[in-house]
Amino acid sequence: xxxFEYKEFYGVQDLExxxxxxxxxxxxxxxxxxxxxxxxxxFLEEAYEAVEAIDEKSPDHLKEELxxxxxxxxxxxxxxxxxxxxxxxxxxxxxxxxxxxRHPHVFGDVKVSGTGEVLSNWEDLKREEKHQATHTDxxxxxxxxxxxxxxxxxxxxxxxxxxxxxxDISGALDxxxxxxDEFQAAVRExxxxxxxxxxxLFSAVNAARFVKADPEEALQKATDKFIARFRKVEALAAEKxxxxxxxxxxxxxxxxxxxxxx
Numbered sequence: 579x580x581x582f583e584y585k586e587f588y589g590v591q592d593l594e595x596x597x598x599x600x601x602x603x604x605x606x607x608x609x610x611x612x613x614x615x616x617x618x619x620x621f622l623e624e625a626y627e628a629v630e631a632i633d634e635k636s637p638d639h640l641k642e643e644l645x646x647x648x649x650x651x652x653x654x655x656x657x658x659x660x661x662x663x664x665x666x667x668x669x670x671x672x673x674x675x676x677x678x679x680r681h682p683h684v685f686g687d688v689k690v691s692g693t694g695e696v697l698s699n700w701e702d703l704k705r706e707e708k709h710q711a712t713h714t715d716x717x718x719x720x721x722x723x724x725x726x727x728x729x730x731x732x733x734x735x736x737x738x739x740x741x742x743x744x745x746d747i748s749g750a751l752d753x754x755x756x757x758x759d760e761f762q763a764a765v766r767e768x769x770x771x772x773x774x775x776x777x778x779l780f781s782a783v784n785a786a787r788f789v790k791a792d793p794e795e796a797l798q799k800a801t802d803k804f805i806a807r808f809r810k811v812e813a814l815a816a817e818k819x820x821x822x823x824x825x826x827x828x829x830x831x832x833x834x835x836x837x838x839x840x
Contacts, residue, residue, distance in 0.1 A: 594666050597652045614654060621650045679703060701739065713740040727793040730783040747788035754781040810837035
């Protein structure tokens with residue numbers, strides 16, 4: 579029997595203790611076997627599920643998903659504590675110091691005029707903190723683990739701070755058309771297709787930035803719209819006694835157009 583105090587209400591320190599027990603000898607074999615790498619994907623999935631709870635505007639669901647994210651933090655911190663590197667308090671210490679350093683207008687004597695200046699100062703302080711001597715250093719520091727559209731957007735925003743940007747959306751749209759032409763040529767020739775597709779997507783993100791649209795969110799909504807319309811097409815086919823898998827493209831297009839009108 580483990581030495582553990584059962585409570586009506588548990589706090590963060592209790593979670594830290596539970597994780598310690600799970601990974602300790604006599605605890606859970608599965609938890610004890612895990613490494614940073616083995617649960618890396620879990621961390622990403624839990625973060626996305628927390629974001630979904632935010633989109634649902636469900637406090638109860640959000641509380642549950644934030645708990646799952648917090649568990650991941652505790653697991654990773656515990657692994658490093660076992661290695662003698664740092665513990666959960668060390669994680670908290672690091673973020674506390676970062677917040678104090680990046681908010682000199684709150685914890686120091688710096689004066690700011692508004693949110694815009696706060697964000698500008700944040701980026702400058704971040705570069706100082708991370709010893710980013712050049713703009714390229716800042717671009718390279720954007721995490722590769724981010725969704726590709728978000729990463730492209732962040733890189734473009736940092737490039738803008740170096741003056742590398744179109745003066746207005748017309749330049750971004752011209753570039754988008756240019757990249758589309760190059761992608762079409764690559765498809766026809768059967769060479770550099772992936773590279774040209776990447777350039778096209780990167781240019782699309784640039785255009786999205788000028789209209790202040792989140793490219794990741796825009797693509798999610800487009801995918802949702804496609805699924806909803808596909809559902810209507812499937813329903814229409816069923817109503818007409820048609821088998822979608824046996825229909826040719828013109829017939830499917832006709833159903834698609836009909837679904838758009840409903």
